Amino acid sequence: MKFAIVVLSPPQAPSARRALRFCEALLAEGHELSRLFLYRDGVHNASHALVSGQDESDLPARWRELIERHQIDAVVCIAAALKRGLLDENEARRYEREGAVNVRAPWQLSGLGQLHEAVQDADRLLCFGGD
Amino acid sequence: MTTLHLFSRSLLLDAGALDGLSWVGSEDTVLLTGAAVEALRPGSVAAERLARLPAEAALYALAEDVQARRLHPERAVTLIDYPTFVDLSVSCAKVISWT
Numbered sequence: 001m002k003f004a005i006v007v008l009s010p011p012q013a014p015s016a017r018r019a020l021r022f023c024e025a026l027l028a029e030g031h032e033l034s035r036l037f038l039y040r041d042g043v044h045n046a047s048h049a050l051v052s053g054q055d056e057s058d059l060p061a062r063w064r065e066l067i068e069r070h071q072i073d074a075v076v077c078i079a080a081a082l083k084r085g086l087l088d089e090n091e092a093r094r095y096e097r098e099g100a101v102n103v104r105a106p107w108q109l110s111g112l113g114q115l116h117e118a119v120q121d122a123d124r125l126l127c128f129g130g131d
Numbered sequence: 132m133t134t135l136h137l138f139s140r141s142l143l144l145d146a147g148a149l150d151g152l153s154w155v156g157s158e159d160t161v162l163l164t165g166a167a168v169e170a171l172r173p174g175s176v177a178a179e180r181l182a183r184l185p186a187e188a189a190l191y192a193l194a195e196d197v198q199a200r201r202l203h204p205e206r207a208v209t210l211i212d213y214p215t216f217v218d219l220s221v222s223c224a225k226v227i228s229w230t
Contacts, residue, residue, distance in 0.1 A: 001221055008230055014165055015139050015230075018193070025213035031221070124220050129230030130139035130148075131166035 002034045004122035006115065007042035008129030011052075011059035016045055019128035020062055027070055035118035036067065036074045038107075042129070043081045046074075049102040067106040075118075078109040134159045135223035138167035139230055143177040151229035152180060157187040160223055162216065163208075164193040171197060171204040181206075191219065 003026055009015040023033055038045055045063055052058040067074045081103065082091060088103040103109060119125050136155050140148040148167065155161055161184060163170060170177035171192060184190065194210035211219070220226050 003220075006228075014196075018139070018164060021213045022216060026217045029214060029217055031217065124226055125228075126137065126220060126226055127228035127230045128139070129228075130145070131141070 001124060002032045002122045004035045004037065004115075004118035004125045005033060006037045006039055006125065006127040007045055008040045008127060010041045010044040011050065013041075013131065015128045015130050016042065016059055017057065020059060020066065022126065022128070023066060027066075033070065033072050034122050035114065036063075036072050037115045037118060038074075038076045038080075039112075039115070040077075040080055040129075041084070043076050043084055043086050046076045046081070046107040047086060047102050048104055064106060072106075074107050075110045075114045076103060076107050077115070078111055081109055133223045135219055135226045136161045137226060137228045137230075138163050139165040139228075141166040141177065142170045142180045143175070148229050149180060151227070152183055154227070155184055155188050157185040159185075160189040160191065160219060162191045162193070162211075162219060164196055168192050168196045168200060168202060171202050171206070171208060172200075173203070173205045178206075191215075 005023055007016055007019045045060055047060055050060050086103050087097060087100050088109050089101050092098050092101045138148050142148050170181040190208045191211050192208050194212055197210055
């Protein structure tokens with residue numbers, strides 16, 4: 001079965017960790033994660049600049065590892081990202097903030113249309129937000 | 132057609148979550164995660180709100196969130212792990228995330 005997953009909360013929130021655990025479980029069961037979409041404060045999960053405490057799980061690193069291992073289509077909402085200071089190389093150049101790049105592959109910045117497409121394509125859509 | 136209603140916010144503090152409860156049908160399934168599991172605390176106001184669910188609706192909660200809060204639910208609830216969470220989302224015809 002095809003899943004699309006939306007993460008709405010930052011990596012510090014338990015719900016972001018739940019999203020990761022759910023994705024790990026669905027992939028372990030042989031299902032497909034057709035698109036992972038970060039929206040609102042969830043875009044912080046794509047930050048390469050985030051530094052986790054030594055006794056804390058590095059959620060952005062765990063997302064990157066999962067995405068690369070399973071070749072997941074991982075999209076960050078570009079409008080939500082720009083508002084929160086998350087920039088890839090193209091956007092940093094466009095807005096003349098060359099030193100502020102903090103979003104890199106495997107994540108890609110794109111629009112809400114990618115979420116709409118994922119909803120149409122997937123059998124199930126689950127959103128992880130809240131506490 | 133069964134629906135899985137996924138709750139992750141407090142049923143006491145979040146108006147959207149409370150609204151969600153009213154959409155649960157008698158053939159539906161409810162899964163409490165995160166702060167929503169506080170509704171399993173016996174005698175709490177949130178528990179009273181959970182009591183509004185149709186009696187026939189199946190009630191599940193994510194075990195790790197219940198255990199993290201040291202809750203000992205009095206009402207019938209099935210505690211599940213992540214693989215079962217995935218299975219529930221597959222077996223129900225659709226999922227509504229009340230986030």
